[in-house]
Amino acid sequence: MINTSDIEKIAQLSRLEITPDRAKELADQLQRVLKHFEQISHVDTKGVEPLITPTEIETYWREDSVVQELTPEDMLANAPDKIGNLFRVPPVI
């Protein structure tokens, strides 16, 4: 059973600000959705390795040579807040 305090915990872990009303709504929705999803527990999966990449793909590793096509200015062009070529955020200590 998922209650609003579970929802608040998940929202905090997900870094999402939600209102109490929204938390209530989400609790109901997630409860229903996850209950439906739980039907997979009926499948016997003993000893089965989970599948991640679904197709067989040949290994590809990069050679260790530098390729740099973009400038720091390109990389900071979308920054909401910056000083020089550094990203600015609230004080973290």
Add this chain to the structure above:
Amino acid sequence: MSMRNYEPVIGLEIHAQLKTNTKMFSSDSTRFEASDNENTSPVSVGMPGALPVINKQAIDFAIRAGLALNCQIRKKSVFSRKNYFYPDLPKGYQISQYDLPICEEGFIEFTVDDEPKKIQIIRAHLEEDAGKSTHQGDYTLINLNRSGIPLLEIVSGPDLRSGKEASVYARTVRQILRYLDVCDGNLEEGSLRCDCNVSVRKVGTEKFGTRVEIKNINSFRFVEKAIEFEIERQIDAIERGESIVQETRLYDPDKNKTFTMRTKEDAQDYRYFPEPDLLPVILTEAQLSKIKLELPELPQQKCSRFQKQYSLPFYDSEILTAERELSEFFEEAVKICNNPKGVSNWMMTELLRELNEAKLTIQQSPISAVNLGTLVGLIDKGTISGKIAKTIFAEMWKTSDHPEQIIKAKGLTQITDPKAIGLIIDELIAKNPGPVSEYRAGKTKLLGFFVGQAMKASQGQANPEILNQVLLEKLKG
């Protein structure tokens, strides 16, 4: 130090930046001297749509290190995502290895105060570094040049029992990584970082005490001091009846104290899961044996070879093999003169002292291995005396010139011709009739006086043995 019947339990997590040209998952440069956010790309900035691609060299380096640390290398290892939010972590997750690391179950051996130690390596796994935050009071600035640099995290077993042991362990790991040329081991630049897990327990108990992590220690000396402080602090606390809080502490070298950085309120939930943007790292036996074959001689092997092959004492061998470059310098010099102990003495007494004073590495030495070998050879051949050799050494240090060139320019060759030495002594005898008759009357102690005077007269160039012989001959009268 008194342990008051407590036993410290210490484990180290060493983060070694691998010496690749490019990052773990992108082709950005890893050059340390770069302007703000110069070494970045959509991948290292975590732009929408960017994907990681494994750097082959980083895998090779990790295997090399794993083999040298006597680890098992997994034929299939897996990258996972470690999810947490922090401004210097661009994607909101760090690509690391979790349940299937590339190297595990290794060990290293070393001695502390002549006592042999064997320390388990639980695992060594690959991961990407985070960026760098600079705190400016009202705000923090983020530079992502470091973001994505490959790290090998080497985790020791909880086998270390003192600060000294921990620091020797860390030095040994650093030495091995430097021998392998996979990490430059620079603690100040952060290319090697040590986190220490410290707990104490009553002697005889099995159960571990509560563990405290000390982070960001930037020298081996401080590793030792921080741990010693922390051990005392924990014992004091327990003796006072307090309990140890599981937390992360920082070491302040100025105050020689550790202080709380953050407590583990509710344990972080990192939600590790296999990185779907990367395939598992699959290694073949062929790949592994190729790397095994290319593995260089490691410090301990080299140290025992030096003792055997060059008949050097353990002390010399250990110092000369401390750094790969130093040992290579030694062997190159020995090739020239075939006098291992001679080269060893010159390196350990003269060269290392000069280098230390000038804060230079052996690679930066103004005196080359060939030149030092030549110098030792010239002494052995009698071309110059030991005393003159010191003068020449000083000149070599200043000019980087070849010793023969210096000898020629300054006319410093040793005089070995008995006739030439005889002429000097004849003159000396003629000038000092008093002491000569005293000597001949039995005051043989005066020999030293004559040797000194004769040497001075030859401007130090006379071969001491021949000079002695001729002098004794002539003084007989």
Add this chain to the structure above:
Amino acid sequence: MKTTDLSIKELRNKIQSRELSATQVVETFFNRAQSLNKKLNAFITLNERAIDEAKHLDQRLAAGENPGPLTGMPIAIKDMLCTQGIKTTAGSKMLSQFVPPYDSTVVARLKKAGAIVIGKTNLDEFAMGSSNETSYFGAVKNPWNLDYVPGGSSGGSAAAQAARLAVASIGTDTGGSIRQPASFCGIVGVKPTYGRVSRYGIVAYASSLDQAGPMTTTVSDAAEILEIISGHDQHDSTTSQKKVPNLIVPQEKSMKGFKIGLIKEYETDSLNADVRKTVHSAVETAKMLGAEIIEINLPLTQYAVPIYYLVAASEASSNLARYDGVRFGHRSDFHSLAAIELEKFYCRNRGEGFGSEVQRRIMIGTYALSSGYYDAYYNKAGQVRRLLTEQFRNAFQKCDVILSPVSTTPAFKIGERIADPLTMYLNDIFTTSTNLAGLPGMSLPFGFSTQGLPIGVQLTADHFNEEKMFTVAYALEAAAHLSERIPNVNA
């Protein structure tokens, strides 16, 4: 014939023979897109430089160069694919101002072949939705009937393509996001084998499921585009190094010797009568063309929706963690940066930047990965996913191509189903297993509902077996005799 009704091959011939200039072609499509977009809301951004780029191509043609097989072809790109210098929003407030400094590999390959990005198409926010109603930029209208949804999440591409606002369009498909809107809008939509097309530069929704693919008017147009965008990419190590098959050569229009599989479990009561009729007629056509029809059992497909949502939401919760308002993306108006706590900073930026469906999926994913739930949800889903994939591999021992419905119903009315997430999720029953198993799949227009809305049928083949799928598609397309392929939309 109108310029905007021509196929890629026809346009190429006219441009190469100088009957039409690249500029004329692009201008014609651009003007049509500009005027019809007001009704359809198919584009979020039109490329204002498109005509200039066409002029440049004409200069190159005049100089005797041949820029490539798609020279002068205006292509609509789903706004999930990064386009250098053109806003890429993922249909989200979070990225409403984001201008990428680089091109996705798909876009780069299209450009290299001479194509021109005509604009960026609307979509469900971060491709999370099947009706295009979750877009921050408003719902897209189905060109066949403006009261209806075009499907989703590639609804903008589907609508643009159906209305011929571009020669071809690109969509992305994580659980049916190309095939379902293609079916709703009466076009061809192909989801390639996982690993066939590079994901580099495509805003990630669910990394182990996402694939980009063509959305076109005809099967041969889809083949033209797929060939260009397929193949190994050094920026995406999950792309296959396998040779890209030639899909364009005129195929045998017979299906003699082909075994067509029908999934027994897909015979559900929830299937709409018009959809059932359309699939039935495709089966009859295949028989007529010489195919053998084989019934196959895929019992685990009943779990496809739960597995899909658990895997996709888990990966998404991590993939979307990068949207934090630090390096790009929405940042809330903070009065004082110094006074804001870091955690609040994140929660506010993300809470404001993401819409409700995206937040819901992030929450589901975070939950499924969190300690104590990982084994029962994420890990279990991965295990059942493997078993489901094995069932498909076995099925392809018995048949060449599976024929099935795309969706239980034709397009539905805007606003009709958005209220309940679970009902919405269950609509994806026929499309999600293709992504879970990494198989190539496509939607091919094959009929109309009684209300005159298009209905497609779905073809699925084994890994890296697009060739067989296209052979069947060419044959069925030729035999379909659809009365009309292009809806009548007036500005």
